[in-house]
Amino acid sequence: xxxxYTILILLLPFxxxxxxxxxxxxxxxxxxxxFGTTVLGVVTVLSYYTAFxxxxxxxxxxxxxxxxxxxxxxxxxxxxxxxxLGIMLDPISVMMLIVISTVSLMVHIYSFxxxxxxxxxxxxxxxxxxxxxxxxxxxxxxxxxxxxxxxELVGVCSYLLIGFYYTEKAAVAASKKAFIVTRFADLGFLVxxxxxxxxxxxxxxxxxxxxxxxxxxxxGVVPETSKALAAGGFILPTALFLMFIGGAGKSAMFPLHIWxxxxxxxxxxxxxxxxxxxxxxxxxxxxxxxxxxWIQFAPETLHIVAWxxxxxxxxxxxxxxxxxxxKRVLAFSTISQIAFMMVALGVCLPEGSFTDNHASLGxxxxxxxxxxxxxxxxxxxxxxxxxxHAVHSNEMEFMGGMRKYMPITHITFLIACLAISGxxxxxxxxxxxxxxxxxxxxxxxxxxxxxxIAAMTAFYMFRLYYGIFWGTENKEYHAHHTPHxxxxxxxxxxxxxxxxxxxxxxxxxxTFGSYVSATGExxxxxxxxSVAATSIGIALIAIGLATWIYSGARQPIADKLQATFPRxxxxxxxxxxxxxxxxxxxxxxxxxxxxxxxxxxxxxxxDGFFNGLAWGTHASSNGLKTLQSGRVQQYAFVxxxxxxxxxxxxxx
Amino acid sequence: MNISIYCFLIVSALMLAIGIYGFLTRRNTLxxxxxxxxxxxxxxxxxxxxxxxxxxxxxxxxxFTLFSVAISAAETAIAIAVMINIYRNLKNNFVENLDSMxx
Numbered sequence: 228x229x230x231x232y233t234i235l236i237l238l239l240p241f242x243x244x245x246x247x248x249x250x251x252x253x254x255x256x257x258x259x260x261x262f263g264t265t266v267l268g269v270v271t272v273l274s275y276y277t278a279f280x281x282x283x284x285x286x287x288x289x290x291x292x293x294x295x296x297x298x299x300x301x302x303x304x305x306x307x308x309x310x311x312l313g314i315m316l317d318p319i320s321v322m323m324l325i326v327i328s329t330v331s332l333m334v335h336i337y338s339f340x341x342x343x344x345x346x347x348x349x350x351x352x353x354x355x356x357x358x359x360x361x362x363x364x365x366x367x368x369x370x371x372x373x374x375x376x377x378x379e380l381v382g383v384c385s386y387l388l389i390g391f392y393y394t395e396k397a398a399v400a401a402s403k404k405a406f407i408v409t410r411f412a413d414l415g416f417l418v419x420x421x422x423x424x425x426x427x428x429x430x431x432x433x434x435x436x437x438x439x440x441x442x443x444x445x446x447g448v449v450p451e452t453s454k455a456l457a458a459g460g461f462i463l464p465t466a467l468f469l470m471f472i473g474g475a476g477k478s479a480m481f482p483l484h485i486w487x488x489x490x491x492x493x494x495x496x497x498x499x500x501x502x503x504x505x506x507x508x509x510x511x512x513x514x515x516x517x518x519x520x521w522i523q524f525a526p527e528t529l530h531i532v533a534w535x536x537x538x539x540x541x542x543x544x545x546x547x548x549x550x551x552x553x554k555r556v557l558a559f560s561t562i563s564q565i566a567f568m569m570v571a572l573g574v575c576l577p578e579g580s581f582t583d584n585h586a587s588l589g590x591x592x593x594x595x596x597x598x599x600x601x602x603x604x605x606x607x608x609x610x611x612x613x614x615x616h617a618v619h620s621n622e623m624e625f626m627g628g629m630r631k632y633m634p635i636t637h638i639t640f641l642i643a644c645l646a647i648s649g650x651x652x653x654x655x656x657x658x659x660x661x662x663x664x665x666x667x668x669x670x671x672x673x674x675x676x677x678x679x680i681a682a683m684t685a686f687y688m689f690r691l692y693y694g695i696f697w698g699t700e701n702k703e704y705h706a707h708h709t710p711h712x713x714x715x716x717x718x719x720x721x722x723x724x725x726x727x728x729x730x731x732x733x734x735x736x737x738t739f740g741s742y743v744s745a746t747g748e749x750x751x752x753x754x755x756x757s758v759a760a761t762s763i764g765i766a767l768i769a770i771g772l773a774t775w776i777y778s779g780a781r782q783p784i785a786d787k788l789q790a791t792f793p794r795x796x797x798x799x800x801x802x803x804x805x806x807x808x809x810x811x812x813x814x815x816x817x818x819x820x821x822x823x824x825x826x827x828x829x830x831x832x833x834d835g836f837f838n839g840l841a842w843g844t845h846a847s848s849n850g851l852k853t854l855q856s857g858r859v860q861q862y863a864f865v866x867x868x869x870x871x872x873x874x875x876x877x878x879x
Numbered sequence: 880m881n882i883s884i885y886c887f888l889i890v891s892a893l894m895l896a897i898g899i900y901g902f903l904t905r906r907n908t909l910x911x912x913x914x915x916x917x918x919x920x921x922x923x924x925x926x927x928x929x930x931x932x933x934x935x936x937x938x939x940x941x942x943f944t945l946f947s948v949a950i951s952a953a954e955t956a957i958a959i960a961v962m963i964n965i966y967r968n969l970k971n972n973f974v975e976n977l978d979s980m981x982x
Contacts, residue, residue, distance in 0.1 A: 867899060
């Protein structure tokens with residue numbers, strides 16, 4: 228099978244970006260939107276076709292082959308080390324193709340309604356195309372350097388789209404924050420790549436060479452023994468962890484998560500596409516990409532990743548319980564769910580010196596959750612977009628009782644909530660259940676922690692649901708502005724995504740594992756009913772609790788809780804003051820104690836030296852110029868005196 | 880009547896000294912020009928005196944004096960023309976005031 232056409236999957240959105248970016252000024256909104264959406268439709272069809280042919284092709288030794296249909300050397304550093312650009316097809320990249328193209332297409336269609344009449348509509352579609360190209364390039368990368376390049380590109384797109392409403396101060400600040408925080412984390416990624424490239428002699432994702440290299444290193448048979456020994460020892464885990472720091476920045480792991488909630492200043496469809504479904508899972512994807520190395524050479528470090536993920540999941544869930552801005556709740560829920568995926572990857576165990584599908588169940592679970600989460604979280608964000616479109620506010624106090632006005636949004640939102648809470652038969656149940664099984668397999672403590680966080684997820688999602696669709700209606704506000712259901716162009720994507728969420732889990736029972744698994748061999752998912760029953764039970768209790776507290780017209784219990792624990796509520800509402808901590812650290816400590824003395828030194832000592840030089844030259848020239856006065860009489864006098872002196876000297 | 884060479888030398892030395900003093904101290908360009916003429920004439924006087932004293936048969940000193948007079952007349956004409964133009968443009972011909980093209 229020839230896959231060379233996959234290059235079009237990258238080229239088409241890029242050309243669309245160029246066209247819309249350059250010619251957008253002369254296009255009508257309608258033409259620009261239609262053009263972008265059509266191109267993306269073609270890309271989607273190509274992606275689906277690729278996935279279909281790839282997954283129906285014959286396996287070799289029970290494994291789907293890793294194919295590199297396109298590859299060329301772009302920048303050779305040395306004979307062995309070169310920076311290639313190409314396309315690599317393997318189960319996870321093909322799966323990501325489907326996720327990205329589906330969500331991106333839905334967002335393109337949805338934006339047609341949501342961004343209707345906005346200034347910069349063409350620019351918006353141009354950026355969406357660029358983002359889609361970058362994200363696809365990221366997942367199709369053949370080597371870590373190419374991944375890094377596209378990684379930065381998605382970062383730029385995120386920056387551009389968060390700051391789409393660039394006339395608003397908050398959006399500008401948020402875009403800068405997102406860019407700086409992730410850029411800062413990417414420094415770790417870059418250092419990790421360089422260490423990795425230096426010690427293993429390759430950037431490629433084809434790890435067979437590395438494995439041989441490192442395995443030989445242990446026996447000391449590689450020519451450069453010391454270098455290779457170091458690679459086999461602690462260097463590789465260090466490099467991988469540094470790369471993970473980059474991933475933690477993109478995927479908003481604690482403590483680098485602070486940019487994601489602020490990123491909600493961007494248009495809501497952008498939040499759905501970039502900050503919920505695709506870009507923020509790049510960190511998870513990166514860890515999954517390097518997974519063979521993690522599991523073979525750095526399993527202990529991998530468990531650190533798991534604990535960071537678990538803490539992040541808990542933290543984000545706790546904060547989500549107290550937020551009042553619906554997009555912020557969803558943002559924290561995203562952080563929490565991505566952390567779930569990280570945990571799933573982190574709890575994988577090596578089986579001897581091999582990767583084993585059962586011990587590395589988390590890998591499959593993580594990718595599974597990535598897929599399902601992308602669908603239902605995109606639904607939730609797009610629903611939130613519909614609601615904001617109808618109410619013109621993000622705050623929950625302006626909502627309440629919306630179910631009467633927006634039936635389609637209501638139903639899709641409810642289904643997505645049920646899916647994220649892990650209620651069967653929705654897709655979230657199946658993937659979350661696999662994560663919990665993997666966590667329990669690692670340790671009971673981790674398993675119960677994750678189950679608890681899953682319950683918190685159910686609780687805050689239903690708090691959000693009741694806050695928007697039930698409860699007291701803000702009649703006063705709705706009176707002069709009646710909310711209405713969104714147009715079909717916005718509701719159809721919701722319905723499509725919801726259908727995927729409803730059916731994906733059970734329509735192909737247990738098949739996800741047969742396509743995507745740690746070793747590549749088919750792994751048949753079987754539900755662990757004890758874990759499943761516990762998680763369903765706990766989720767139902769949490770939903771019940773949320774119903775009891777928040778579904779009524781008034782919420783006496785919630786108010787009472789808030790009154791009983793005012794400090795706890797305040798802390799959670801303020802996100803445990805983490806932004807303030809950052810503010811303190813950057814402004815007071817880094818700017819105040821380090822940058823300011825440096826600036827003083829620069830301004831007074833370095834600049835002072837050169838100013839002194841200039842001043843000295845000026846002053847001496849001022850003194851010298853009186854000699855050249857331009858007064859002929861003075862010259863004549865000097866001349867005369869000189870002549871007389873000379874004559875005197877000659878005479879004497 | 881035989882006038883001593885010293886008389887000529889004293890007169891020319893005085894003229895030279897007065898000319899130099901005037902050149903150095905006068906502020907008016909016209910006065911400076913007159914001072915220059917005095918210096919030149921002092922030199923002319925010396926030419927004539929020494930010619931007569933040392934080479935009574937020769938004429939070179941006299942001719943040189945005549946040349947010098949002619950050239951200084953031409954120089955004076957140009958200098959005065961320049962001064963008149965400066966005065967027309969700047970309404971001034973005092974040297975310390977003519978500094979509009981100075982640094």
